[in-house]
Amino acid sequence: MTLLRVKNLKKHFKTESGLLTNITNRVRGKEPEYVHAVDGISFELAEGETLGIAGESGCGKSTTGMLLTKLYEPTDGEIFYRDDEFSSLSGEKLDEYRQNVQMIFQDPFESLNPSMTVYDTLAEPLRMFDHSHEKDRIYRVLNFVGLQPAEEYINALPGELSGGMRQRVAIARALILDPDFIVADEPVSMLDVSLRAGVLSLMNDMTEEFGLSVVYISHDISLLQHMCDRIAIMYMGKIVEIGSAEEIVANPMHPYTQSLINAVPVPNPNQDRSRVELPGEVGDAVNVPDGCRFKDRCPEYIEGVCDEEPALEEKMAAGADRNVSCHLYD
Amino acid sequence: MSSIFQELEDDSPGEQDVGSEVRRSSWRRYASMGRDQLRVLSQDTLFNVAATILLFFTTLAVVGPLIAPHRPQERLYQENGVLIDQWAEPAFMSSESTHLLGTTAQGYDIFSQLIYATRPALIVGFLAAVLTVSVGTSVGLIAGYYGGTVDQILMRIVDFAYGLPLLPTVIVFVAIIGPSFENIVLGIVLLQWRGSARVIRSQVLSLRERPFVKAAKITGASDLRIIVRHIAPNVLSLSFLYASFAIGWAILTEAGVSFLGLGDPNRVSWGTMLQSARAYSAVAEGAWWWFIPPGICISLVVLSGFLIGRAYEEIVQPELRMN
Amino acid sequence: MLQVNDLNVNYESNEGTVRAVDGVTIELNEGENLGIVGESGCGKSTLAKAILGVLPSNGYVDAGSIEFRGTDLASLPSSEQREYRWEEISMIPQSAMNALDPVYTIREQIIEAVDIHRPDESTPGEIVDEMFRLVGLDPNRADQYPHQFSGGMRQRAMIAMSLALDPALILADEPTTALDVIMQDQILKRISSIQDDIDSSMLIITHDVAVVAETCDRVAVMYAGEIVEQGTVDQIFGKAYHPYTLGLQNAFPNVTEPDQDLISIPGYPPNLADPPTGCRFADRCPMATEECEQESPSLEQIDAVNGDHLSACHHSDRIDTELRPKAEQAETWSGGVTQ
Numbered sequence A: 001m002t003l004l005r006v007k008n009l010k011k012h013f014k015t016e017s018g019l020l021t022n023i024t025n026r027v028r029g030k031e032p033e034y035v036h037a038v039d040g041i042s043f044e045l046a047e048g049e050t051l052g053i054a055g056e057s058g059c060g061k062s063t064t065g066m067l068l069t070k071l072y073e074p075t076d077g078e079i080f081y082r083d084d085e086f087s088s089l090s091g092e093k094l095d096e097y098r099q100n101v102q103m104i105f106q107d108p109f110e111s112l113n114p115s116m117t118v119y120d121t122l123a124e125p126l127r128m129f130d131h132s133h134e135k136d137r138i139y140r141v142l143n144f145v146g147l148q149p150a151e152e153y154i155n156a157l158p159g160e161l162s163g164g165m166r167q168r169v170a171i172a173r174a175l176i177l178d179p180d181f182i183v184a185d186e187p188v189s190m191l192d193v194s195l196r197a198g199v200l201s202l203m204n205d206m207t208e209e210f211g212l213s214v215v216y217i218s219h220d221i222s223l224l225q226h227m228c229d230r231i232a233i234m235y236m237g238k239i240v241e242i243g244s245a246e247e248i249v250a251n252p253m254h255p256y257t258q259s260l261i262n263a264v265p266v267p268n269p270n271q272d273r274s275r276v277e278l279p280g281e282v283g284d285a286v287n288v289p290d291g292c293r294f295k296d297r298c299p300e301y302i303e304g305v306c307d308e309e310p311a312l313e314e315k316m317a318a319g320a321d322r323n324v325s326c327h328l329y330d
Numbered sequence B: 001m002s003s004i005f006q007e008l009e010d011d012s013p014g015e016q017d018v019g020s021e022v023r024r025s026s027w028r029r030y031a032s033m034g035r036d037q038l039r040v041l042s043q044d045t046l047f048n049v050a051a052t053i054l055l056f057f058t059t060l061a062v063v064g065p066l067i068a069p070h071r072p073q074e075r076l077y078q079e080n081g082v083l084i085d086q087w088a089e090p091a092f093m094s095s096e097s098t099h100l101l102g103t104t105a106q107g108y109d110i111f112s113q114l115i116y117a118t119r120p121a122l123i124v125g126f127l128a129a130v131l132t133v134s135v136g137t138s139v140g141l142i143a144g145y146y147g148g149t150v151d152q153i154l155m156r157i158v159d160f161a162y163g164l165p166l167l168p169t170v171i172v173f174v175a176i177i178g179p180s181f182e183n184i185v186l187g188i189v190l191l192q193w194r195g196s197a198r199v200i201r202s203q204v205l206s207l208r209e210r211p212f213v214k215a216a217k218i219t220g221a222s223d224l225r226i227i228v229r230h231i232a233p234n235v236l237s238l239s240f241l242y243a244s245f246a247i248g249w250a251i252l253t254e255a256g257v258s259f260l261g262l263g264d265p266n267r268v269s270w271g272t273m274l275q276s277a278r279a280y281s282a283v284a285e286g287a288w289w290w291f292i293p294p295g296i297c298i299s300l301v302v303l304s305g306f307l308i309g310r311a312y313e314e315i316v317q318p319e320l321r322m323n
Numbered sequence C: 001m002l003q004v005n006d007l008n009v010n011y012e013s014n015e016g017t018v019r020a021v022d023g024v025t026i027e028l029n030e031g032e033n034l035g036i037v038g039e040s041g042c043g044k045s046t047l048a049k050a051i052l053g054v055l056p057s058n059g060y061v062d063a064g065s066i067e068f069r070g071t072d073l074a075s076l077p078s079s080e081q082r083e084y085r086w087e088e089i090s091m092i093p094q095s096a097m098n099a100l101d102p103v104y105t106i107r108e109q110i111i112e113a114v115d116i117h118r119p120d121e122s123t124p125g126e127i128v129d130e131m132f133r134l135v136g137l138d139p140n141r142a143d144q145y146p147h148q149f150s151g152g153m154r155q156r157a158m159i160a161m162s163l164a165l166d167p168a169l170i171l172a173d174e175p176t177t178a179l180d181v182i183m184q185d186q187i188l189k190r191i192s193s194i195q196d197d198i199d200s201s202m203l204i205i206t207h208d209v210a211v212v213a214e215t216c217d218r219v220a221v222m223y224a225g226e227i228v229e230q231g232t233v234d235q236i237f238g239k240a241y242h243p244y245t246l247g248l249q250n251a252f253p254n255v256t257e258p259d260q261d262l263i264s265i266p267g268y269p270p271n272l273a274d275p276p277t278g279c280r281f282a283d284r285c286p287m288a289t290e291e292c293e294q295e296s297p298s299l300e301q302i303d304a305v306n307g308d309h310l311s312a313c314h315h316s317d318r319i320d321t322e323l324r325p326k327a328e329q330a331e332t333w334s335g336g337v338t339q
Helices: A019-028 A061-068 A091-100 A118-128 A134-144 A163-175 A193-210 A221-227 A245-250 A255-262 B006-010 B026-041 B045-067 B110-146 B148-163 B166-177 B181-207 B211-219 B223-262 B270-279 B288-316 C044-052 C078-084 C106-117 C124-135 C139-143 C151-163 C181-198 C209-215 C233-238 C243-250 C290-294 C316-326
Strands: A002-014 A034-046 A050-054 A076-081 A101-104 A181-185 A213-218 A230-235 A238-244 A322-324 C002-013 C016-028 C033-037 C059-068 C089-092 C169-173 C201-206 C218-223 C226-232
Touching (some): A034 A076, A034 A230, A118 A163, A134 A163, A163 A193, A193 A213, A193 C243, A221 A230, A221 A245, A230 A245, B110 B181, B110 B270, B148 B181, B166 B181, B166 B223, B181 B223, B223 B270, C016 C044, C016 C059, C044 C089, C044 C169, C106 C151, C124 C151, C151 C181, C201 C209, C209 C233, C226 C233, C226 C243, C243 C316
Parallel strands (some): A050 A213, A181 A213, C033 C218
Antiparallel strands (some): A002 A076
16 A cells, blocks of 8 residues: 655755845846755655665755655645645644654764653653553563663663664654654664664564554665665656666666666675766756756766656566666667 | 554553653752762862852851841940941951941941841842843744744844943933832843843754754644753753853842942942942041952852853863863 | 884773773785774774874873884874874875865865975975876866865865875775765775875775775774784685674675675674773674683784784684684674663
């Protein structure tokens, strides 16, 4: 069953400028400029599925996560949670949504309120919605995330916990309201390497035991391949490729995906990667080029054709789960 | 999809299990935090000296009236009962005097006055500090959290408040509204909140971007809840810092206002003592025991306040600590 | 070129003396790249700062020597140490994008570095241009300010700065950790190509095992202030002999091996203010015995054949048979403290 459906979602941020510049611009009739952080993406998330969103900094993946958790309101487009469209959610339905969506953040040191104990941090969401059995729930969830015995941790302040422990508390907080789906924004990138696997396997347990859906945002494709059912690759606010995780990594179709995968260093000294040299840098998100956004850097650029924006469509044999946005496959 | 809390769902709802036996309440936690801070502070000699001084004066304020030999505005007579015992010298200077610090031109016992004056000084100090910081923190929280127009308006008010000098404004205020300690406190608070407002605001600006605030928003916490539960506790230490400095400023301001003649005419404070001494030309008369003691008291209390604030600052902002 | 002998570096902290680097011996030969791998708190950054002489005020070299081309840097007074800095040994710091002063142009900052060491240099501007070209930046942009460069470009600018005086040794502290994967790839490639041109040696400090595999000739694995294993890249990645190295390799997903299990090492590193007697990895090691908890193993050759492959473990002889075949299975590592 489809949990989330995103249609042509956009989020544009007005570029900041001082009061004086704003006034002079208005006088001159100059249009305000926008950063096109997310510029028309569409995808679906099924129940129990883990979807990875990959891409480099500035591609819009974090912004997408915030749109899904309603931290930002979309500039355009629709998000459907089960059958309700986001903007129509209010009152009870909004409360329900808020309890069903949670987020795990990148920085374990900033994810917890430094002046609240572990108990209070976990109790806070429960109190907001008047849930019963507060203590039982907290103990249950602490045990699940591996912070046992719970008594040892409930009075601790974040400053007394290590990074790995804090991230587990953050996960516990995400679980305490028994959500449908969780957005995880780089949950392990700031943890020591030898701790990551533990937190990742916890997240795996989470999905398996409770059937949670997860949107996993990361720039680390090797991690996403490991954790996700499907992966979407984002570039400059658009999804350029989306499909099953295994397939995308084994057979990347979009040139950007190919360079992304080729760029990942492999912990094997004898393995030579075929490296693709991508010229230039990620384009200007304010003055977005016409047509395909990758055309200035693409090794497969076709004159004329690529000046038109390619659609994200199914480009493989019917039945295969892959959409690519590239004229190579027209 | 199975629920994490399967069995719990089946039980009867509405039973709020607080589980207070195992977890410590917030008050006890704040208390232990306070104890820890006190332990670090007490390693600083200056802090210990300042704290002792303040403790001494606080005790004096409480028990003073019980041990003072006379009432502050009790006209005292010489042995013959007819002549006012004015300009008496302190006991350590003249063997006939029974007054520890002599008497004023009107025959009041200076030592008693000194003791009685402790109370208004400290009350003004603490009251003004608490009110100042409450207003300043509230404004800082609102301006920092909401941003936008609210922030702009509030900060322009702060700018305006900064434009006014403290002592002259309080003087004018008290002159118009009427001289009393309450009005002096009011006048001080009216301006002093500006400092803490600015600093708390910038603290809030950075706090509101932190992931734990975002997490609360995602769960649907209202703005008020976020401000009270998440942001305010993290700026409290800064508020305390400003409060300790505010005590010193308040006492100084009150002394200044009283010295200039706008103090409460019905109560004795160190400032009014100084004013009195000046009015009766105590300097010319050489009666240094009249104006030096109140001056020393003011200096000691204000200095202690500042020293405590400075010591606390090193806890709140560890980068100031000198290795 | 660089011989670190039995180096001890301590920090004075509120909790006492922290022994951040404890008896470290490594060597780096001319023209080769050495990677130091370890996680946060293992002492690798401290080691780099000690070599460069830029320890913070509460850090000091307690014992041992740092011999650079015959001279012991640790025993030099700081004024003389400064002469070596940047001219012979330079550094690409962690999070280099934040290491640039925001109020000066990049050109001004590189020229400042040149001026300090070579005040007679007649054409410092040309050095800037040459370095920029070397790292793939447009020399015309050298007159811009750091905030006008993207993160990856600032990193490259820092590399340019570190090369400006043609140093013999470059210390790179997590050179690509803060970068996106494509930028990281470009930087790594730059680093390799630069070395062909410039002939400096590199000491690369990182937690990313994959980066080391691709750029280094030899590797030293650090844990809790000590070197636990050392050898050529082929030796370490082919057949590691220390349990920690094996555990570390398990933690890195390999894009070419999708079915690999990701396993973490239970527990956490020891408190270096109060280090344990015996092997510092003992409480997390699946092979630990009582001997391990009592006696600290020394760094020794694996066997006479591979003379340069060293490991600090009491049970090196059993690794081949007992641990390595099972190292990739999660059960081997389970049990232990929550991290």
